[in-house]
Amino acid sequence: MNEWFLIGFLVLLSIAVFSGYRLGKKQATEPQAQSKSLSSNYVKGLNYLLNEQPDKAVDTFIDLLQVDTETVDTHLALGHLFRKRGEVDRAIRLHQNIIARPQLSKESHNEALYELAVDYQAVGMYDRATSLFEKLLSEPKHKKDSLHQLLHVYQATRDWEQAAKTAEQLEIIMGEKQAKAISHFYCELAEEKQNKKDLKGALTSIKKALAANPTSVRANLLQGDLYFDKENYRAAIKSYSSLLDNDIAFLPEALDKIKQSFAARKDSKGYQKFLQQSLQKGAGVSVLIELSKLIQQEKGDRAAAEAIGVYLKDKPSLKGLHQLISLHIEHAQESAKPSLQLLDGIVEKLVERKPRYVCHNCGFNGRIIHWQCPSCKEWSSIKPIQGLEGE
Template sequence: MEQWFLYGVLALLPLAALSGFLMGRRQRKSEKDGSLSSNYIKGLNYLLNEQPDKAVDTFIDLLKVDTDTVETHLALGNLFRKRGEVDRAIRLHQNLIARPQLSGKDRNTALYQLGLDYNAVGMYDRSEKLFTELLDDPAHKSDCLVQLLHIHQLTRDWDDAAKVAEELQSSMGVEQTKPIAHFYCELADQKRREGDSKAALANLKKALSINSDSVRASLLQGQIYLQQKNFKQAIKSFQRILQQDIAFIPEALPKIAKAYKETKDFSGYKQFLNKSLEQGAGVSVLIELSKIVQKEKGDKAAALLIGEFLQERPSLKGLQRLIALHIEHAQDSARPSLQLLDDIVEKLISRKPRYECQNCGFHTKAIYWQCPSCKEWSSVKPIKGIEGE
C-alpha cells in the first residue's frame, strides 16, 4: 500500500508543481492571492493524506482555462482516459468546450478528445455525432474518418462503413481496398440470409470490382449460384480462387465437388484437382484426388500418390489418409498398431489450429475474415506445413 501511495505522490507532483507555478504567476496579477494559496495548500493536504482523487480535482480547478493551460487540460484528459478514468476525462473536456474564450482550433481538439472519451465507454451514438461534425475541419478530418470507420465496424453498419472507407481512400489517400471489399461482402451475406439473392450478387460484384483478389466474394458468389442451381457459374466462381489465393481452395472443395457432381462432369473435377496440385494446393486437395484414384485404380495407387506427396511435403492429414489406406490391407497382427497410430494422428490434428493471422499470429480453428485479435481484414489464412496444408 505504501509503495502504491508513493507512486501516486510521484505521479501527481508535476501537476502540483505546474499548478503552483501558474498560481504564483497569477498571484502577481490578482487580488485573490489568499484564496489561491488556500486551494493549493488544500490540494497538497489531500495528496499527503492519501486522497489523490480529491488532490487531482483541486489542482485542476486551479488550472483556469486560458491559452497557457489548454494543452495541460488536454494532456490530463488524455491521461485520465488511458487510466480508465473516463468520467473524469469527459468532465474535463466538457468543461473546456464550455469556455467561451476558447479558440476554434482548441475547441475542435477538445471535441475530438471528447469523442474518444465517448468511444472508450461505448457511447458510439454521441462519438459518431462529434466526429461527423468535425469532418469539415481539415486538421481533424482524417482522424475522424478513421474513428467513424471504427465505430461503423463495431456496430456492424456495413453500408456506412463502406462509404467512410471510400472517403478515407479517395480524399485522404489511405489504402482501404481490402476492407471495402469485405464491407460489401458483409452486405451481400446479409442479403443472402434475407433471401435477396439479386441484391447479394450485386454487392459481390462491387466487392470484386474493388478487389479482384477477394476470395471471400468468390466463395459467397459460388455459394449463391449453387443455391440457385446455376452450377456452371458456381464452378466459374470457385475456380477464380486458384488465381486469387490458392491456400483457400480447401474452403471451397465440398461446394466445388457438389457443383461438378450435379453437372456429372467427373473428369472436369479431376482435372481441377490436378491443376490445383500443380499450382501448389495443399494436402486437402491431394486427399480428395486420392479418393478418385482409389475408385479408379485401387488402394495401392492412391497410397502411392499420397506417399510421393508426403516425401516432398510432410503432413499429418496426409499421413492419416495413408494410414487409413494401409489398415484395410494390413495383417491382423499389424492392424491394432496402425489403428493406434491413426488415433494418435487424429488427436494431434484435432488439437491443432487450422488458421493463423499473418499480422499478429492469432491462431484459430475457424476461418475469420477479420482477425478477432488485431482487427486486420484478410490477414487470417490457412496454416501450411506439417500441421496444416
C-alpha cells in the same frame, strides 16, 4: 509504484508546478484573503500528491486551474491520461468543461470536441461520438482523424454500408489505400443479404466488393456460394477456380461445393482434371486426399496409398498420414491392425486439436476462419496453416 501511477504522478507533478506558477501570478493581483484561499488549496493538493492520493490531488489542482488559453493544453493532456487509465467519465467531464468555455479559440474548442468524441466512443456511446466526428469533418485539421474514428465506429456497430462509404472517402479524398477493407465491408453486406435469402442483393454487393478488389479471396468464395445456391454450377466453379490464381491456400474452403457442382453437372472427369490442375499449382493435402479417393474408386486402395505416399515424401502432412494409415489398415495383417489403429487414432486426434488458421499479423490462431482477426482487428491477415500441421 506501477506504470500508470508513475505516469500519473509525473503529469500531476507538472500540473502542481504549473499551478504554483499560476498561483503566484494570481496572488500578485488578487485580494489577500482570496490569495490565502488559493495558497491553502495548493498546499492541500501537494499533500494529496505526496501521500499517493492522485484522485484527490487531481480534483484540487483542476479547481485551481481555470480553463483558458494558457491551461487548455494541460487540461487536454490530463483528459487523455484519464481515458488511458480507464477513467472515461472523468475525461468526459473535463472535456465538456473545456468546451463550455466561450473565451477559448476555435482550434482549442475543436481539439476538446475531438477528444470528447473519442471519450464517447471508448464507452460505447456511438451515437454521440458519431455526431461529434461528423461535425468535425468540416475542419481540415480533424477531417482525416475523424474519418478514421468514424470507420472504427461503423465497424463496431456493424454498419457496413456507412463503413464502405467512409473508407471510400479516405481513399478518394485522403489518398489512402482502402481497397481491402472496402471489399470486406461489401462482403459483410452480401452475407447479411444472403442470410435474408436476398440472393440478387447479395450478388450486387459482391460485384462492388470485386470492383474494389478483384483478387479478393472472400469475395470470390462468396460469389461462388451465391451461384451455387442459385444452382448455377458452371458460374460457381468459375468463381471458385479463381482461387487457383489468387490464393490457392484457401481452396479447401470451397472444395466440398466444387465437388457437388461437378457432380450436379455429371462431370466426374472434369472434377478429376480440376484436382490435378490444382495440385500442379501448389494446392495442399486436402486436394490430394480428394484425388486419392477418385484413384481409389478407379484403381483400388493400393494405388491411392501410393499416390499419397509419393506426395508425403516431399510434403509431410499429418492429414495425409492419417489418410494413408486408414488405407493401409484394411490390407494389414491381423497382428498389425491394432497397432495401426492405435497410431491412426493418435494422428486423428492431433489433426483435430491443431489450429487450422493463423494471423500473420499478430499470431492469433484458431480452427475457424475469421476474415477480420479477433485479436488485432486486421482484415485478411488470417490464413490457412501450411506444412506438417496444416495443408
